[in-house]
Amino acid sequence: MRLLLLNHISVARESLRRNRLRTTLTTLGITLGVACMTIILAMSFGAVKLVSDQVDSLNGNIAVIRPGAERQIRDLRDALVPMGGDSFAVSSLTEKDYKTVAELDSVAEAAPLMSVDGSVRSADETALDAPIVATTPELETVSDIKVQDGQFIDDITNQNTAVIGQQLSVDLFGTNQSIGKTLQVRGQQFTVIGILKSVNDSTNYNNFNLNDAVIISLDSGKSFNQGIAQIRQINVRAHDPAQLSQTTKQIREQIVINHNGESDFTILTGENIAKPTSLLFNFVGVVALVISVISLIIGGIGIMNIMLANVAERTREIGIRKAVGASNYHITAQFLIEALVMSVSGGIIGFLLGYAVALVLGTFLPFSPGFSWIVPTVSIGTSLVVGVIFGIYPAIRAARKNPIEALRQYH
Amino acid sequence: MKDADTHPVISLRGLTKRYGIGDAEHTVLDSIDLDIQKGEFIAIMGPSGCGKTSLLNILGLLDSSDEGEYMLDDKSVARVSSAKRAEIRSRRIGFVFQSFNLVPRLNVIENVALPLAYTGTSQLKSMKKASAMLKNFHLNEREYYMPWQLSGGQTQRVAIARALVNDPSIILADEPTGNLDSKSSHVILEELSDIHKRGNTIIMVTHNPDMTTYADRVITMLDGRIDTDTKTAVVSNSRSAVHKKVGLGSRTKPTSKRQKKGKK
Numbered sequence: 027m028r029l030l031l032l033n034h035i036s037v038a039r040e041s042l043r044r045n046r047l048r049t050t051l052t053t054l055g056i057t058l059g060v061a062c063m064t065i066i067l068a069m070s071f072g073a074v075k076l077v078s079d080q081v082d083s084l085n086g087n088i089a090v091i092r093p094g095a096e097r098q099i100r101d102l103r104d105a106l107v108p109m110g111g112d113s114f115a116v117s118s119l120t121e122k123d124y125k126t127v128a129e130l131d132s133v134a135e136a137a138p139l140m141s142v143d144g145s146v147r148s149a150d151e152t153a154l155d156a157p158i159v160a161t162t163p164e165l166e167t168v169s170d171i172k173v174q175d176g177q178f179i180d181d182i183t184n185q186n187t188a189v190i191g192q193q194l195s196v197d198l199f200g201t202n203q204s205i206g207k208t209l210q211v212r213g214q215q216f217t218v219i220g221i222l223k224s225v226n227d228s229t230n231y232n233n234f235n236l237n238d239a240v241i242i243s244l245d246s247g248k249s250f251n252q253g254i255a256q257i258r259q260i261n262v263r264a265h266d267p268a269q270l271s272q273t274t275k276q277i278r279e280q281i282v283i284n285h286n287g288e289s290d291f292t293i294l295t296g297e298n299i300a301k302p303t304s305l306l307f308n309f310v311g312v313v314a315l316v317i318s319v320i321s322l323i324i325g326g327i328g329i330m331n332i333m334l335a336n337v338a339e340r341t342r343e344i345g346i347r348k349a350v351g352a353s354n355y356h357i358t359a360q361f362l363i364e365a366l367v368m369s370v371s372g373g374i375i376g377f378l379l380g381y382a383v384a385l386v387l388g389t390f391l392p393f394s395p396g397f398s399w400i401v402p403t404v405s406i407g408t409s410l411v412v413g414v415i416f417g418i419y420p421a422i423r424a425a426r427k428n429p430i431e432a433l434r435q436y437h
Numbered sequence: 438m439k440d441a442d443t444h445p446v447i448s449l450r451g452l453t454k455r456y457g458i459g460d461a462e463h464t465v466l467d468s469i470d471l472d473i474q475k476g477e478f479i480a481i482m483g484p485s486g487c488g489k490t491s492l493l494n495i496l497g498l499l500d501s502s503d504e505g506e507y508m509l510d511d512k513s514v515a516r517v518s519s520a521k522r523a524e525i526r527s528r529r530i531g532f533v534f535q536s537f538n539l540v541p542r543l544n545v546i547e548n549v550a551l552p553l554a555y556t557g558t559s560q561l562k563s564m565k566k567a568s569a570m571l572k573n574f575h576l577n578e579r580e581y582y583m584p585w586q587l588s589g590g591q592t593q594r595v596a597i598a599r600a601l602v603n604d605p606s607i608i609l610a611d612e613p614t615g616n617l618d619s620k621s622s623h624v625i626l627e628e629l630s631d632i633h634k635r636g637n638t639i640i641m642v643t644h645n646p647d648m649t650t651y652a653d654r655v656i657t658m659l660d661g662r663i664d665t666d667t668k669t670a671v672v673s674n675s676r677s678a679v680h681k682k683v684g685l686g687s688r689t690k691p692t693s694k695r696q697k698k699g700k701k
Contacts, residue, residue: 353555
């Protein structure tokens with residue numbers, strides 16, 4: 027049986043090589059479809075891995091509380107709205123919630139994140155899109171933020187101090203040695219007391235890029251917002267990683283009490299934090315996957331078309347093979363394998379092409395494509411399935427040919 | 438208990454084959470009774486459309502009859518599955534065709550090795566076997582030629598080599614010399630009678646009465662029935678005499694043939 031399989035494969039290779047142009051054109055459809063699929067998979071794995079690596083580096087000992095109830099996606103409109111709170115609504119998380127969480131026995135530390143809108147200026151430069159984050163000193167340990175120079179914000183120093191990202195320091199002051207210099211946030215003066223270590227994970231579960239950020243104290247943040255903390259996320263570190271689920275349960279109970287019984291927030295742990303924070307990202311992925319599936323179907327139809335032509339051309343050969351002892355099964359296998367050789371080689375080429383494109387894309391994006399056994403398995407597996415689906419009909423048709431009539435052809 | 442001689446390899450009883458339906462129905466084989474013993478060399482003759490080829494296709498399990506019984510080695514093939522039929526074709530039957538029917542994409546040795554692929558023989562082994570078989574036919578220098586690079590006689594010898602490579606017990610030849618000149622025809626027939634001497638059963642359909650001289654039994658068919666069934670004593674020296682004559686390009690053979698047949 028195995029011998030026959032090898033025989034079929036070599037026969038298929040031979041016959042495909044004979045029609046090289048035809049084979050190449052047919053394979054192209056599958057190649058492009060699989061390449062498209064590979065790019066999407068590799069990129070999304072890259073993005074997910076990026077965040078999950080950060081979560082892993084915290085020993086999985088982190089929970090994230092975000093405003094807004096957990097939503098079920100019912101239709102496309104839901105999917106288009108970013109997750110983690112409707113950006114136009116007032117956040118349902120309050121400073122009181124943060125304090126409640128921080129005071130829980132099982133919680134080691136908690137840090138709120140408050141985003142402040144506005145531009146950041148130095149004497150002669152303006153950074154328009156630098157994220158301004160107001161938080162507490164605990165963020166340094168909860169999110170494992172490394173400081174390169176100076177110190178992180180703390181409770182002792184003057185309120186109007188800031189810690190800035192390395193890139194922002196260069197943008198504003200032309201140097202990464204900017205400790206003691208002053209900058210303005212919404213017209214208010216802040217002194218730089220620390221420079222963060224440069225990191226290359228601009229996409230992370232905190233949803234801001236540390237390299238570009240200004241971190242100020244929560245009190246300063248509140249002062250920009252009529253004294254009310256607009257908390258968009260609370261990061262929580264538990265004492266005992268093994269008790270994390272227990273801890274989140276407690277947190278949930280406590281906040282629900284704070285919110286008069288309303289469960290208008292979401293607690294994420296582990297891999298869920300790593301899931302793309304925007305469903306739009308998922309939506310784009312789904313659209314791209316649909317496109318690649320359509321191109322795979324078209325590629326499959328191309329294979330079927332060529333295989334039907336092959337079968338018609340080789341009717342006589344089928345007759346001869348049957349006369350010398352090939353059963354219907356043998357003929358089916360022969361033509362099916364021919365279709366599979368086309369689709370799978372298209373799949374392999376498409377996979378390699380897709381990864382090449384993904385690597386090139388990765389140089390323009392904040393993350394590089396992920397390497398996972400799932401990507402080749404899915405993309406090449408798909409091409410195999412396409413080959414079977416679209417190759418089986420021509421193969422059965424070949425096998426059903428009456429040997430006598432087949433031998434009479436072109437007499 | 439019958440002994441081997443009276444034990445027919447092929448036994449047909451009331452074999453009937455029809456084509457078409459309704460008004461257009463046409464009986465190609467009309468209740469044929471026939472016993473073929475092991476080791477016979479049978480020539481089937483008859484005008485076009487008398488059902489020779491249909492009979493051969495049924496004997497070779499490429500086709501099935503509408504009525505009657507076909508016993509191959511005392512076993513009825515009526516209820517045999519198509520996969521089993523293919524296996525019987527592969528192991529027991531070798532086909533030789535008028536139009537040679539080599540696979541044009543495959544070279545000579547691959548063509549000869551083709552039947553071995555369906556018996557699960559390894560690539561190396563089947564190539565060796567095919568090569569040895571071609572050597573028997575003095576074609577070992579042509580192993581890597583493509584079919585279109587061979588002469589008609591060579592092509593048919595390759596086809597015979599292919600028919601024999603699985604060591605079948607029955608060779609079915611459908612006008613094996615129909616596309617060949619008389620000299621190549623006799624070369625082919627010599628090959629077939631050699632095979633016959635080694636104990637194979639050969640059933641050959643032919644238009645050419647010259648060719649029946651090699652057979653030890655001549656069956657003529659007419660309108661789907663067996664018209665005459667003559668056992669001819671094949672004397673090896675008489676055949677070689679015939680061969681010489683034909684070698685000169687004689688076309689006077691049919692008379693001598695008819696005399697022979699008349700002797701019945």
